[in-house]
Amino acid sequence: MAAPATSGDSITAMSAEPAARVPSSAYLLGLTDGDLDLLAWAGLGEAGADAVARLRADEDLLERLLGSPEVLDAVFGAEDDPDRGPLVRASPFLVFAVAMQRTLQELGDVRYVPEWIGPRQRIPVLEDGSLRAFFVERDRRLFLVELLSSYTRVVSGSTWRQTPRGRRRQRFSELDLMRLAGLLDALPEEHHAGVHRRLGDLSLFLSGVFPDHTAGRLFRPIDLQRLGRAAAVRQGSGETLGEALETHGGVGLLEVLGSRWYRLAAGALAPTSVAAVRLGGIADRFVQARRALNLITDRHLFPVRGGWLPAP
Numbered sequence: 633m634a635a636p637a638t639s640g641d642s643i644t645a646m647s648a649e650p651a652a653r654v655p656s657s658a659y660l661l662g663l664t665d666g667d668l669d670l671l672a673w674a675g676l677g678e679a680g681a682d683a684v685a686r687l688r689a690d691e692d693l694l695e696r697l698l699g700s701p702e703v704l705d706a707v708f709g710a711e712d713d714p715d716r717g718p719l720v721r722a723s724p725f726l727v728f729a730v731a732m733q734r735t736l737q738e739l740g741d742v743r744y745v746p747e748w749i750g751p752r753q754r755i756p757v758l759e760d761g762s763l764r765a766f767f768v769e770r771d772r773r774l775f776l777v778e779l780l781s782s783y784t785r786v787v788s789g790s791t792w793r794q795t796p797r798g799r800r801r802q803r804f805s806e807l808d809l810m811r812l813a814g815l816l817d818a819l820p821e822e823h824h825a826g827v828h829r830r831l832g833d834l835s836l837f838l839s840g841v842f843p844d845h846t847a848g849r850l851f852r853p854i855d856l857q858r859l860g861r862a863a864a865v866r867q868g869s870g871e872t873l874g875e876a877l878e879t880h881g882g883v884g885l886l887e888v889l890g891s892r893w894y895r896l897a898a899g900a901l902a903p904t905s906v907a908a909v910r911l912g913g914i915a916d917r918f919v920q921a922r923r924a925l926n927l928i929t930d931r932h933l934f935p936v937r938g939g940w941l942p943a944p
Contacts, residue, residue: 658774659694662725662781670722671697674706695770699733708932724781731932732777735924736767738931748926750881751844763927766920775914776925783807783837783941809834810855813862825900828893829911831862835890836918839883840925841933841941847881859885863892883922891918 663671665684672683675697687694697703707722707730722730739745744756745763766772783806806812812834815827838846851859856873865873876884894915901908914921933941 658770659691659698659729660688662723662729662774662777664723664726667723667726670706670726671703674703675700695733698729699737701734703730704734704932724784725777728777728780729773731928732767732773735928735931736764736773739764739767745927746930747923748843748883748930751847754930762920763923766917766924771910772913772917772921772924775910776921776928779833779837780841780925780941782833806830806834809838810858813859816862825897828900829897832890832893832897832911832915835886835893836914836921836925839886839890840922841929843883843922843926846886847883849882851877851882851885856885859889863889864896865892887919887922890922891915894918 668684668687669679671694672687673679676683676686678686687697707727739759742759745759746754747757749755809831812827812831816824819827856877860873873885873888876888880887892915894911898908898911898915901911
């Protein structure tokens with residue numbers, strides 16, 4: 633269950649630069665010892681230190697197990713039992729890594745995938761390889777796993793802002809798009825990159841995991857102005873946001889804004905840094921990332937998401 637954490641200084645934890653990932657040990661950085669025990673037991677039929685050591689030494693084997701039906705059943709198979717739900721037996725990282733890796737395996741031989749086109753509306757579309765190409769890159773899968781894991785705990789709190797009427801308390805929540813964007817006016821510029829990063833994350837999370845809710849959300853003209861300013865949309869080009877909202881609802885709007893926020897976060901970093909390249913790559917493929925999360929949610933997360941991902 634998502635649990636709020638409150639702190640007046642918690643916004644400083646919204647780092648614009650995630651830790652660099654070494655491809656050969658990427659999953660091991662996120663998995664706990666308990667996760668490895670579960671993987672060894674479910675995937676290899678073994679247990680103990682020797683089995684865990686085998687997984688630590690062979691990440692190709694580890695990735696194969698993450699995508700196996702046996703591990704999927706071990707993690708998600710008792711979703712109706714509150715005492716054996718996914719997060720009782722596994723860390724959030726493992727839960728989402730299994731869903732991600734299994735979806736990659738399932739894409740291997742399908743010709744059509746369900747495409748979200750509106751609230752409670754899915755149509756089969758030809759898989760032209762674009763989704764498969766997105767999933768094949770390990771770092772993109774890791775990015776989405778880390779994104780989902782980060783929302784099992786919600787950061788909220790307040791900060792102080794100097795106004796013509798004196799200092800005023802301004803609340804924020806990682807799940808409140810408008811309040812999160814409002815932090816850009818309250819915080820010094822050196823913290824803006826972290827807020828931009830988290831705004832991009834929230835856009836992807838809402839449009840990817842809760843597209844039905846996001847599509848129907850009402851945005852007022854003043855909201856579009858504020859969000860456009862937070863995304864550095866040039867004055868006079870506000871109709872772009874309005875057109876995106878009118879054509880594809882809140883999902884279309886967040887596709888435009890989320891991509892821009894990731895670019896702003898990447899632009900605050902050294903251009904050749906791992907984090908800048910990573911964020912820039914997601915910005916370039918924001919729609920594919922959103923579609924990937926739609927697919928993962930529909931296939932594996934929908935029955936259990938309400939229990940351990942916070943509703944918008």
